[in-house]
Amino acid sequence: MNMLKKNDAIFERAKLVIPGGIYGHQSVKQLPKGYPQYFAKADGAYTWDVDGNRYVDYMCGFGTNLLGYRNPEVESAALAQLMLGDTVSGPSELMVTLAEQFVSMITHADWAMFCKNGSDATSIALVAARAYRNKKKILLATGAYHGAAPWNTPVLKGVTPEDRANIIYFEYNNVESLTEAFKAAEGDIAGLYATPFRHEVFEDAYFPSEDYAKAARRLCDEHDALLIVDEVRTGLRLSRDCVWSAMGVQPDLSTWGKAIGNGHCISAVLGSDKVRQAAEEIFVTGSYWYSSVPMAAALATLKQVQSSQYLEHTIAVAQHLRDGIAKQALAYDFELKQTGPAVMPQMLFANDPDVKTGGAWTVAMLKHGAYLHPYHNMFLSAAHTFADIELTLQASEAAFIEISKLR
Structure with a gap:
């Protein structure tokens, strides 16, 4: 029985009018057969594909869903602003209020600029870093993902x-290698990009050492370069502040996106006073960057970030999922590596370089109503409940039983 009949028909239409039928990181062309490409609706922790199949969703719009799809407070704020105006000939007061809110929440931030997606934010930070001391070189960890512009696309x-x-x-996480990179710049280094933890596809996720984070800060200070921490995936999902703040390391610039508007299209660059003049002098813009509806959504999101136990709840349900799957993997004699923080889990089977086992497992879970990814880090939201986790663990056990028969 084809669970994706309508989905497949839509894709055939898409191939006629869209290059390749689909593009970008939300394409399922590289995933095993059985993944839906098109979705009809979403609510809370659930998505429904165009064929009506419902899934407990562990991609959360690739990290854009922090509080739950269609969160009532966020959507009410967005709708109220939509009735007043969205993209007009200039920003509303909400932009100033949102900047004030971010500055009050994020330790290193003295100012904020807003844009639309993660690549916008990381590219703005690059231009600001080069403008800071009129230097050119940018340091990036090999294989680290910072967007899809020509300077950083994988x-x-x-x-x-x-x-x-x-x-x-x-x-990444190698102080000696980082030190050598600074030397190679020969005094012409504008900025260093850092992800709070390593979260690349097909790889185990891990946090860097405190020594590495502090070395990054020290080397930037010694060379009068900017430390740029990329929080596009991690922002508000791991912490209410910059993740490295817990280690006593404050960036000069940080980039934010995905979750800050709980699904509404907005991203941000936050900076310290040290970089204020450079940020004033560069020219970066977009006609939709000043739209008011996403800013209203972001303000409603930040209000819940500060006033609720969203983070503590998400951590608790995420750990319950991790523990349950670990127990099942052991029971069915599979070595499943769960790395990274539980709220952004990476799940990879050992000795599975072509992700054949992982793909079979996640496809089997789709049949039982849970949407996981075989090689990309996943996301949990505050809308996930312990009941949702139990449904997922039923799906994962059924999937373990199914792939056990393939050995």
């Missing part, structure tokens, strides 16, 4: 060497 088709002429790469 796919090099259409990218020229000139697009990356001023990028220097180093090994």
